Amino acid sequence: MRQYKVTETVDFVIVGAGAAGGVMARVLSGAGFSVVVLEQGPHLHERDFKHDELGTVFHRALTNDAKLQPQTFRAEAAERALLSQAIGYGRMVGGGTAHFTGNYWRFHEGDFREKSRWGSIAGTGLADWPIGYADLEPYYAQAEEELGVSGLAEANPFEPPRKTPYPLPPMPIKSSGVLFERGARKLGLHPFPAPLAILSRPYRGRNACLHCGFCEGYGCEVGAKSSTLATVIPAALQTGCCEIRAGCYVRKIEIGTSGKATGVRYFDPQKREAFQKARSVIVCSNGAETPRLLLMSRSNRFPDGLANSSGLVGKFLMLDCGAFCSGLFEFPLNDYKSVQVSRLLHDFYDPDPKRGFYGGGGIDARFDMNPMQFGLSGLPADAPKWGSAYKRMLSEYFTRTMHLLSHSTTLPLEKNSISLDPDLKDAWRLPAMRTTFQCHPDDIKTMQFLMERQLEILDAAGARRTWSLPVESPKQGVHLMGTCRMGTDPSKSVVDPFHRTHDVPNLFLVDGSSFVTCGRQPTCTIQALAYRAADYIGRAAKRGEI
Amino acid sequence: MRQATLQAAAVWSLLANSHSHESDERMPFTGWKFFTQEQAREVEAVTAQIIPYDGTAGAREAGVVRFIDMNLAQFEQAGQHIYRSGLTHLSEQAQKEGSAFSQLSDAKQHELLERIEQTEFFELVRTHTIMGFLSNPSYGGNQGKAGWKLIGFEDAFAFQPPFGYYDGAQKE
Numbered sequence: 001m002r003q004y005k006v007t008e009t010v011d012f013v014i015v016g017a018g019a020a021g022g023v024m025a026r027v028l029s030g031a032g033f034s035v036v037v038l039e040q041g042p043h044l045h046e047r048d049f050k051h052d053e054l055g056t057v058f059h060r061a062l063t064n065d066a067k068l069q070p071q072t073f074r075a076e077a078a079e080r081a082l083l084s085q086a087i088g089y090g091r092m093v094g095g096g097t098a099h100f101t102g103n104y105w106r107f108h109e110g111d112f113r114e115k116s117r118w119g120s121i122a123g124t125g126l127a128d129w130p131i132g133y134a135d136l137e138p139y140y141a142q143a144e145e146e147l148g149v150s151g152l153a154e155a156n157p158f159e160p161p162r163k164t165p166y167p168l169p170p171m172p173i174k175s176s177g178v179l180f181e182r183g184a185r186k187l188g189l190h191p192f193p194a195p196l197a198i199l200s201r202p203y204r205g206r207n208a209c210l211h212c213g214f215c216e217g218y219g220c221e222v223g224a225k226s227s228t229l230a231t232v233i234p235a236a237l238q239t240g241c242c243e244i245r246a247g248c249y250v251r252k253i254e255i256g257t258s259g260k261a262t263g264v265r266y267f268d269p270q271k272r273e274a275f276q277k278a279r280s281v282i283v284c285s286n287g288a289e290t291p292r293l294l295l296m297s298r299s300n301r302f303p304d305g306l307a308n309s310s311g312l313v314g315k316f317l318m319l320d321c322g323a324f325c326s327g328l329f330e331f332p333l334n335d336y337k338s339v340q341v342s343r344l345l346h347d348f349y350d351p352d353p354k355r356g357f358y359g360g361g362g363i364d365a366r367f368d369m370n371p372m373q374f375g376l377s378g379l380p381a382d383a384p385k386w387g388s389a390y391k392r393m394l395s396e397y398f399t400r401t402m403h404l405l406s407h408s409t410t411l412p413l414e415k416n417s418i419s420l421d422p423d424l425k426d427a428w429r430l431p432a433m434r435t436t437f438q439c440h441p442d443d444i445k446t447m448q449f450l451m452e453r454q455l456e457i458l459d460a461a462g463a464r465r466t467w468s469l470p471v472e473s474p475k476q477g478v479h480l481m482g483t484c485r486m487g488t489d490p491s492k493s494v495v496d497p498f499h500r501t502h503d504v505p506n507l508f509l510v511d512g513s514s515f516v517t518c519g520r521q522p523t524c525t526i527q528a529l530a531y532r533a534a535d536y537i538g539r540a541a542k543r544g545e546i
Numbered sequence: 547m548r549q550a551t552l553q554a555a556a557v558w559s560l561l562a563n564s565h566s567h568e569s570d571e572r573m574p575f576t577g578w579k580f581f582t583q584e585q586a587r588e589v590e591a592v593t594a595q596i597i598p599y600d601g602t603a604g605a606r607e608a609g610v611v612r613f614i615d616m617n618l619a620q621f622e623q624a625g626q627h628i629y630r631s632g633l634t635h636l637s638e639q640a641q642k643e644g645s646a647f648s649q650l651s652d653a654k655q656h657e658l659l660e661r662i663e664q665t666e667f668f669e670l671v672r673t674h675t676i677m678g679f680l681s682n683p684s685y686g687g688n689q690g691k692a693g694w695k696l697i698g699f700e701d702a703f704a705f706q707p708p709f710g711y712y713d714g715a716q717k718e
Contacts, residue, residue, distance in 0.1 A: 053680075053682065054682060055682070059621065172707040172713070173707075173716070174707075174709050174710065175709060175710030175711060175714075178712040178715075211705040211706065211709070212702065212705065331711035332698065332710055332711055333712060334698070334711075337710075338709055371680035371681075371693065371697060371699050375677075375679065375680045375693075376676055376677070385672065386597070387598065387656070388600050391598065391604065391696070392600075394697055395602075395697055395698070398699060399697070399699075
């Protein structure tokens with residue numbers, strides 16, 4: 001791996017090696033620029049990943065952890081925020097793409113112009129994106145092609161137009177998929193094979209999925225999951241222009257007298273402070289850590305936080321909403337095997353004014369639990385909690401249960417935010433992250449509506465019994481969106497349509513923080529945005545326009 | 547000849563399992579890390595009520611108390627005081643019946659635990675029992691993969707479709 005000195009002024013320093021950072025590193029180093037990627041988590045490899053629920057999921061081996069980075073949460077600004085890990089993200093090279101489920105949905109055309117379609121909604125920041133689906137289509141295709149996505153084009157009648165098929169055929173159907181199709185078709189709905197960032201066939205020197213079942217929450221032991229760790233990051237390193245510096249935690253972006261960013265200040269793995277000089281800074285730290293870093297980068301010139309002349313850094317936070325339903329069937333599904341999701345539907349994706357509220361979502365069929373979690377929370381709420389009756393239910397339910405999960409809209413509300421906790425510090429003495437979040441009543445109505453549809457599908461599929469988690473405003477999120485929204489008006493947005501901050505010309509923010517609205521599944525769009533931003537930034541840099 | 551074949555099969559099974567860094571063999575016991583011998587016996591009796599033997603292995607047979615001991619010593623030291631005070635309270639309750647909890651009849655043990663079902667202590671032991679019963683055997687519980695066998699979970703490096711009854715039935 002190429003190594004740069006901190007005193008050397010590199011072309012780009014990228015903060016965060018996740019979904020977006022990996023793509024940015026690949027494209028910019030491929031164009032010959034010198035790139036240093038600073039990642040707070042470790043650089044793990046396939047051999048480090050295990051089928052170990054306690055060590056991986058319970059002990060948060062791959063994600064941020066309260067021991068090092070405690071957080072606080074409150075529903076409303078008037079409340080005192082209490083200790084709570086509201087925000088979860090992949091804290092490693094590869095970021096969330098290393099441990100994610102692999103759901104890879106493009107946005108629909110309408111997702112980019114929701115205000116035009118549905119009108120303003122009082123008390124919300126519902127707005128159109130400054131870009132449209134057509135602007136992103138080539139980059140969606142590039143992401144699918146370069147990373148490796150399995151799926152079946154034209155199987156979804158609600159699918160946005162695409163110029164190319166998926167590069168790989170869909171994953172094999174599971175029992176949950178068969179039952180979901182059975183139930184959905186009876187109701188006149190349109191289930192289709194899930195597009196997944198997991199390889200159904202060997203692809204570009206990588207292994208096909210072996211169906212071990214350890215996707216969600218785990219790193220793939222054979223590199224079949226199309227994380228940035230398994231794809232673009234090795235490719236970036238191969239260019240000889242990119243250094244990945246793991247275990248490096250950025251605390252401040254420095255601004256020179258010219259008003260441009262000069263580099264980033266960070267703690268190295270030994271907690272020593274260092275400063276990496278760069279001609280341009282690209283923050284890809286996710287929809288929660290990106291605004292936190294900007295707020296921590298306050299200075300005399302930027303007393304309210306960097307790139308925050310709009311006052312909107314950290315605002316309009318959107319988190320993943322959805323309903324979670326379970327069904328028990330007569331025979332074993334063994335749905336713990338293979339990828340989590342094999343079928344889904346988009347019939348309720350779009351909002352429909354006839355419902356009387358704003359919102360919509362997709363529904364997927366999956367099995368979402370490993371043995372420990374199933375033992376602790378997989379049975380219906382009224383099930384016995386211990387003793388022989390509990391044991392009998394456990395032995396019957398584990399192989400015969402499937403889940404339907406919806407992924408639904410969250411309205412952007414200015415009061416929902418990431419900010420710095422005034423009291424609490426992390427293990428580096430930096431201000432802890434504080435989340436303020438209470439979703440809009442229409443988001444709750446949407447979840448309730450989808451829950452009813454999910455239960456109908458399970459019933460139509462022949463479930464012997466069904467049950468649901470209560471619908472409520474999420475107190476935790478892993479889809480982190482909207483906190484540095486994109487727009488053309490510097491008073492109403494933080495970045496321009498190419499992710500350049502309105503306030504600092506050589507500072508770019510590329511991740512879920514740019515989202516204006518939330519879509520239904522973010523990763524595919526985060527990566528398409530990253531390919532588009534990298535293309536633009538690379539060309540602008542060559543022209544000397546940064 | 548038959549012996550040799552069995553050995554070869556055992557080696558193959560070890561190799562096949564090596565990805566998860568454990569085998570079907572039981573972990574050697576190296577002494578209690580947090581519990582006293584007496585505390586371990588009492589906690590084991592509680593775990594055996596939470597997941598009892600009923601023709602198939604329960605928490606006792608799976609060695610769950612060893613998981614709990616390791617977990618309290620290594621990963622969840624914050625829970626130690628809950629066990630200490632909870633065991634003291636449990637012992638006081640049991641003494642009213644005339645003996646240590648572990649020496650009471652099965653019915654009396656069950657009855658006593660029903661009375662303390664809502665306590666922080668019982669809830670923590672219940673959580674730890676389930677965790678130990680279903681976690682990777684390398685952590686001490688789930689010996690012989692007793693928990694995984696009960697629920698029908700096979701930890702394999704690779705599976706082939708069909709995975710379950712319904713996708714299998716569709717292909718036929």
